Amino acid sequence: MRRIISAKVRNSSGVLNRVSGVLTRRQFNIESISVGVTEKEGISRITFVMVGSSEEVEQVLKQLNKQIDVLKVVDLTEVAYLERELALVRVNAPTANRSELFALIEPFRASVIDVGSKTILIQVTGTSDKVDAFVELVKPYGIKELARTGVTGLARSL
Amino acid sequence: MEEENKIKKGTRLLLEALEKQQVEVIFGYPGGAVLPLYDELYDSDIRHVLTRHEQGAVHAAEGYAKASGKPGVVIATSGPGATNVLTGIADAMGDSVPLVVFTGQVGTAGIGKDAFQEADIMGLTMPITKYNYQVRCVKDLPKIINEAFHIATSGRKGPVVIDLPKDITTLETDEPKVDDIELESYQPTYEPNKMQMTKLLESLSNSKKPLVLAGAGVIGSEASQELTTFVKKYELPVVNTLLGLGTVPYDYDLFLGMGGMHGSYPANMAITECDLLINFGSRFDDRLASCPEKFAAGATIVHVDIDPAEIGKVINTDIPIVGDIKRVLQHLLNDDVEKVSHDEWKEHNLSRIKAYPFTFDRQQQDEIKPQRVIELVGEITQGEAIVVTDVGQHQMWVAQYYPFSREKQIITSGGLGTMGYGIPAAIGAKIACPDKEVVVFVGDGGFQMTNQELAILNLNQLSIKFVLLNNHSLGMVRQWQECFFDERRSESVFADQPDFIKLAEAYHIKGKRIDDPLTFEEDLKEAFNEEGPMLIEVVISPTEHVLPMVPAGKNNDEMIGVE
Numbered sequence: 001m002r003r004i005i006s007a008k009v010r011n012s013s014g015v016l017n018r019v020s021g022v023l024t025r026r027q028f029n030i031e032s033i034s035v036g037v038t039e040k041e042g043i044s045r046i047t048f049v050m051v052g053s054s055e056e057v058e059q060v061l062k063q064l065n066k067q068i069d070v071l072k073v074v075d076l077t078e079v080a081y082l083e084r085e086l087a088l089v090r091v092n093a094p095t096a097n098r099s100e101l102f103a104l105i106e107p108f109r110a111s112v113i114d115v116g117s118k119t120i121l122i123q124v125t126g127t128s129d130k131v132d133a134f135v136e137l138v139k140p141y142g143i144k145e146l147a148r149t150g151v152t153g154l155a156r157s158l
Numbered sequence: 159m160e161e162e163n164k165i166k167k168g169t170r171l172l173l174e175a176l177e178k179q180q181v182e183v184i185f186g187y188p189g190g191a192v193l194p195l196y197d198e199l200y201d202s203d204i205r206h207v208l209t210r211h212e213q214g215a216v217h218a219a220e221g222y223a224k225a226s227g228k229p230g231v232v233i234a235t236s237g238p239g240a241t242n243v244l245t246g247i248a249d250a251m252g253d254s255v256p257l258v259v260f261t262g263q264v265g266t267a268g269i270g271k272d273a274f275q276e277a278d279i280m281g282l283t284m285p286i287t288k289y290n291y292q293v294r295c296v297k298d299l300p301k302i303i304n305e306a307f308h309i310a311t312s313g314r315k316g317p318v319v320i321d322l323p324k325d326i327t328t329l330e331t332d333e334p335k336v337d338d339i340e341l342e343s344y345q346p347t348y349e350p351n352k353m354q355m356t357k358l359l360e361s362l363s364n365s366k367k368p369l370v371l372a373g374a375g376v377i378g379s380e381a382s383q384e385l386t387t388f389v390k391k392y393e394l395p396v397v398n399t400l401l402g403l404g405t406v407p408y409d410y411d412l413f414l415g416m417g418g419m420h421g422s423y424p425a426n427m428a429i430t431e432c433d434l435l436i437n438f439g440s441r442f443d444d445r446l447a448s449c450p451e452k453f454a455a456g457a458t459i460v461h462v463d464i465d466p467a468e469i470g471k472v473i474n475t476d477i478p479i480v481g482d483i484k485r486v487l488q489h490l491l492n493d494d495v496e497k498v499s500h501d502e503w504k505e506h507n508l509s510r511i512k513a514y515p516f517t518f519d520r521q522q523q524d525e526i527k528p529q530r531v532i533e534l535v536g537e538i539t540q541g542e543a544i545v546v547t548d549v550g551q552h553q554m555w556v557a558q559y560y561p562f563s564r565e566k567q568i569i570t571s572g573g574l575g576t577m578g579y580g581i582p583a584a585i586g587a588k589i590a591c592p593d594k595e596v597v598v599f600v601g602d603g604g605f606q607m608t609n610q611e612l613a614i615l616n617l618n619q620l621s622i623k624f625v626l627l628n629n630h631s632l633g634m635v636r637q638w639q640e641c642f643f644d645e646r647r648s649e650s651v652f653a654d655q656p657d658f659i660k661l662a663e664a665y666h667i668k669g670k671r672i673d674d675p676l677t678f679e680e681d682l683k684e685a686f687n688e689e690g691p692m693l694i695e696v697v698i699s700p701t702e703h704v705l706p707m708v709p710a711g712k713n714n715d716e717m718i719g720v721e
Contacts, residue, residue, distance in 0.1 A: 010343060013292070014280055021285050055470070062467035068289040068309060071343040 034152030083153035092142035169198035173301035191262025214482025216246025223588030237275030252573025288316030307410035313346030324332035350481030369432035372399035375439015418446035426714035452713035548580030548604030551633035576605030663695035673697035
């Protein structure tokens with residue numbers, strides 16, 4: 001099962017290594033990982049996506065919690081949560097196709113953030129599924145470049 | 159004037175922080191990056207033991223820590239000095255041994271530039287330490303050292319590395335005020351959950367076939383006394399892990415011995431048959447639970463451990479108890495369970511202990527049997543010595559035949575199984591306990607990995623007996639090749655060996671070779687009468703196997719070699 005794990009960590013040097021090292025050593029693959037600051041100075045949040053059974057995830061959570069730099073780890077997929085990912089997609093856009101592409105973008109609430117002579121750069125935000133679906137949709141036009149941030153997420157308000 | 163006096167160099171701050179931690183001894187080896195630190199040590203009252211290799215220093219620190227319960231302190235220089243201590247750090251991680259290891263590092267400006275004697279020690283030690291630091295600012299030194307000792311010696315103990323860039327140690331600073339340790343993210347649980355404790359007591363009163371498994375966690379928590387009182391109170395049979403030996407005295411009538419691969423038949427059968435297994439501080443290592451799905455399959459599993467990550471890692475646990483074992487046992491002793499009745503189970507275990515002792519051919523007189531050597535040393539030392547081992551066959555025979563009766567009495571490399579551990583670990587143990595007799599059992603393979611440390615025995619007045627059990631081979635490798643690889647003894651037999659006695663003499667210590675099967679008992683007793691450090695080489699059977707044995711991947715009740 002796909003899991004989104006959210007870890008609050010002390011922002012000390014090498015902390016990303018520590019966290020990813022625990023996963024590597026126990027033979028888990030990270031599908032995506034994103035890191036950024038939190039509301040509290042000196043504390044960062046690492047959000048990563050992995051696939052594993054509940055027993056495996058329990059081990060991962062325990063091993064991560066054991067790290068001196070890790071304050072708290074939660075499996076967001078165990079609670080009500082929201083996830084977002086951002087992707088930048090550079091798509092072939094000859095003049096003839098442009099209006100068609102713009103029409104596609106609309107329902108995804110994506111936006112064009114750069115326009116070139118042959119390509120346009122689209123920014124799309126949403127769950128990984130939504131981003132996947134968008135990428136599939138524009139694939140036939142020819143994707144020149146793709147960059148994704150990886151998932152970040154938080155539990156829903158109670 | 160007063161203000162000026164408070165300006166201090168990094169090295170001074172470092173040694174003062176060690177003094178504050180009441181460090182008595184440092185094991186180390188100097189080099190370029192730690193020259194400033196060694197210069198400061200020159201005037202210090204802290205004892206420094208100069209080993210002959212950094213691996214010797216770190217294993218000596220482990221031996222010191224295991225024998226004393228105090229953290230071992232190591233200094234190594236940057237680059238090769240630091241990489242030489244990696245094995246010992248990994249060993250300490252495996253066996254939860256508290257160490258604080260200072261590694262030199264090139265100056266801050268050189269880090270990341272592939273400078274002379276530079277190695278990425280933070281990266282290299284991250285997966286094999288409980289925590290590691292690189293000091294980036296001289297003012298942080300006292301705080302970091304304070305934290306490092308706290309982390310190494312609390313919760314589940316372990317090694318901590320402090321990487322010291324050379325320039326940081328020479329900088330001067332106003333003496334910083336050291337605040338109390340505040341590690342929000344590191345708060346080990348010492349007090350057990352009441353509900354789980356109640357469940358444990360209920361299981362105990364309902365159990366017809368209870369069994370206690372005691373591992374290194376009992377020693378980490380210094381809870382042998384409480385454990386012994388507890389098992390005697392409820393007449394519970396006890397199985398030890400290798401590292402748990404000594405937590406319950408061998409002469410307790412329901413002591414079943416070590417469990418697992420080369421454990422006793424009574425221990426392994428009790429594990430298989432019990433209906434309640436109370437595990438105090440063992441991590442269900444694969445040498446104990448080779449086949450996790452069949453391990454104690456019919457039993458309610460209680461796992462008491464200070465490290466929550468150990469619970470459920472290998473064996474599914476019914477009653478998890480995270481806490482300090484000493485406290486858990488104190489609670490258990492305060493609560494009175496209705497006297498459990500498991501007389502049948504008790505008798506069953508007693509009769510199996512009687513029927514299946516460890517065996518070897520005692521009648522033959524053609525060769526010296528290693529088992530008898532260890533048994534005899536047990537008699538000579540009246541079971542009182544601190545026994546240090548290396549790794550391999552002799553280590554298992556020590557676990558089977560030496561009568562351990564107290565915690566911190568066996569010093570051995572359990573988790574990592576590090577050959578070459580024995581000689582330096584014994585040096586550390588003797589330094590920790592100068593008034594106790596220290597005996598080392600070592601094979602001819604492991605001996606040749608770290609024998610350079612014999613050079614420091616006289617200088618440090620370390621009266622240690624080294625019993626070198628020479629079977630002219632890497633016995634455990636050979637045994638596996640003979641059992642599982644069609645007797646193809648690939649690279650496991652030493653065709654040529656040094657004259658070990660001359661080697662001892664070269665290091666100015668006494669040496670005695672014992673090779674006569676008819677007189678070896680007298681010879682050994684005589685050797686043990688000698689004062690001072692001594693190498694006793696005993697030429698043993700070159701074909702002996704460690705038995706009985708649970709073959710890898712088999713369950714504990716599928717032992718071979720049971721007589």
